Each structure stands twice: as structure tokens, then as C-alpha cells.
Amino acid sequence: xxxxxxxxxxxxxxxxxxxxxxxxxxxxxxxxxxxxxxxxxxxxxxxxxxxxxxxxxxxxxxxxxxxxxxxxxxxxxxxxxxxxxxxxxxxxxxxxxxxxxxxxxxxxxxxxxxxxxxxxxxxxxxxxxxxxxxxxxxxxxxxxxxxxxxxxxxxxxxxxxxxxxxxxxxxxxxxxxxxxxxxxxxxxxxxxxxxxxxxxxxxxxxxxxxxxxxxxxxxxxxxxxxxxxxxxxxxxxxxxxxxxxxxxxxx
Numbered sequence: 001x002x003x004x005x006x007x008x009x010x011x012x013x014x015x016x017x018x019x020x021x022x023x024x025x026x027x028x029x030x031x032x033x034x035x036x037x038x039x040x041x042x043x044x045x046x047x048x049x050x051x052x053x054x055x056x057x058x059x060x061x062x063x064x065x066x067x068x069x070x071x072x073x074x075x076x077x078x079x080x081x082x083x084x085x086x087x088x089x090x091x092x093x094x095x096x097x098x099x100x101x102x103x104x105x106x107x108x109x110x111x112x113x114x115x116x117x118x119x120x121x122x123x124x125x126x127x128x129x130x131x132x133x134x135x136x137x138x139x140x141x142x143x144x145x146x147x148x149x150x151x152x153x154x155x156x157x158x159x160x161x162x163x164x165x166x167x168x169x170x171x172x173x174x175x176x177x178x179x180x181x182x183x184x185x186x187x188x189x190x191x192x193x194x195x196x197x198x199x200x201x202x203x204x205x206x207x208x209x210x211x212x213x214x215x216x217x218x219x220x221x222x223x224x225x226x227x228x229x230x231x232x233x234x235x236x237x238x239x240x241x242x243x244x245x246x247x248x249x250x251x
Contacts, residue, residue, distance in 0.1 A: 084151055085128065086234070086246075086249060088148050090148075092131075103142075108207055110208065115133040116130055116203070122161070127248060128159075128247075128248050129248070141243065142242070143238060143239050147236075150249065153230060153251070154229065154251070155250060156251055157249070158175075158222070158234070158248075159222055159247065159248045160188075160220070160221045160246075161218060161219075161245045163188060163216070163219060164241055168193075169190075169239060171242055172186075173185075174235035176234070177230060186221060188219055189217075191216045192207070192215065194217075195219055198221070199220055201218075201219060202218040203218045204217050
């Protein structure tokens with residue numbers, strides 16, 4: 001073998017070795033490129049990252065109970081009236097429970113056993129002071145213009161316990177406020193009828209006397225007064241058919 005041929009063989013052998021090494025290196029590069037790098041995350045372009053949105057926390061406010069308001073029960077208002085009895089005993093001039101002619105002039109009168117005596121409360125709590133009808137010979141005023149003095153004071157109402165005979169009676173009485181005078185009308189129903197003149201019925205009895213025993217009554221009439229002035233006296237009507245048993249003043 002020639003030396004030139006040997007040199008050619010050596011060059012060819014080296015070239016083959018070089019080519020083999022390059023191929024191996026290329027394969028190694030391809031293998032390395034297929035292996036993902038450690039620590040890197042693959043991100044796809046069409047996938048958007050999910051962002052979690054949290055609702056703001058609303059502070060919870062505890063509802064405070066309203067303080068309980070206690071309403072105290074009030075006792076119902078009671079309107080009371082102060083009564084001042086008028087002493088009419090000095091004006092008594094007839095007997096309501098007896099006598100020959102009786103109260104009506106025809107021998108009829110009230111039953112003595114049924115008549116109230118002393119301080120008595122009637123309709124609406126009105127208080128009258130009444131005599132002892134069995135013991136007193138004169139125990140009622142048959143009006144004849146008598147003047148009755150009263151405890152001077154400012155009063156609202158005059159209450160009259162009375163009855164009429166021989167029908168409904170309407171008579172004028174005079175009220176004295178010091179030097180000032182004022183008229184008032186006293187209306188009283190017949191003692192054998194129901195109240196028909198705006199009075200309140202006070203009592204009902206079986207009438208006694210010579211005539212038949214039918215029912216008889218007592219009535220309470222109210223007369224308004226001038227409460228801005230001091231009442232000092234009352235002058236009664238002049239009528240034999242108006243009979244006053246008691247009077248009282250209300251404040």
C-alpha cells in the first residue's frame with residue numbers, strides 16, 4: 001500500500017468519526033429540547049388567569065332594643081262638688097206630712113214615715129239637709145216671697161229640692177250678689193206627675209191624707225249662678241203652690 005493511500009484512509013476515518021459525533025450531539029440537543037425546564041409553568045395564550053373578586057365585608061350592626069317605655073295607669077279623674085247647705089228653717093211655714101188642709105189645700109200630704117231626714121245624698125250626689133218631719137210642726141216652705149241669707153261666696157249652681165201642687169209651676173226668684181240683683185226662674189212639676197220641667201226626680205212615695213193614696217214625688221231643680229260674684233241672699237217666689245223642702249249651693 002502506498003503512503004498516499006494510507007493518508008486518504010486516515011482522513012476518511014476521521015471524517016466518519018466527526019460525522020458520528022455531530023449526529024450524536026444533534027440527537028442530544030433534540031432530546032434536551034423536548035424536556036421542559038424545571039420550575040417553568042406552561043402558559044396557554046387563550047386561557048385568561050382567573051381573578052377571584054371578594055365581596056367587601058359589611059360590618060354587622062346589632063340592633064339595639066328600644067328602651068321599654070312604661071306608661072303609668074292614671075286613676076280616672078273624678079269631678080267632685082263642694083256643697084253648702086242653705087238653712088231655710090227660719091222660713092218654714094207649712095207642714096208637708098199632715099195638717100187639716102194638707103200640703104195641697106185638699107187634705108193630702110207626704111207620708112211622714114217615708115220622708116228622709118238629716119243630711120242626705122240624692123241624685124248625682126247632691127246633698128241636702130232635711131228636718132225631722134215627725135217632730136217639727138213646720139217643716140217646709142210654701143213660698144211667699146221670703147228672703148233667705150246664704151254664706152257669701154262664689155257658687156256655680158243652686159239646687160232646690162221642691163214640688164209643685166195644682167200643676168206645673170214656673171215662678172221668678174231673685175238672687176242677690178251684694179248690691180246687684182238678678183232674676184232666675186224656678187220651674188217645678190206637680191207632685192203627682194213625672195218630671196216635666198227639666199228637673200231630676202229625687203224620691204217617689206205613696207201619697208197620704210184624705211184623698212186616695214196615689215204616688216207623689218220630690219224633684220231637684222238646678223239654677224245656674226254667676227260664679228264671678230259673691231252670692232249673699234235668695235228671695236223666694238210668691239206662690240202658694242211652690243213648696244221648697246231644702247236648698248244647697250254647689251261650687
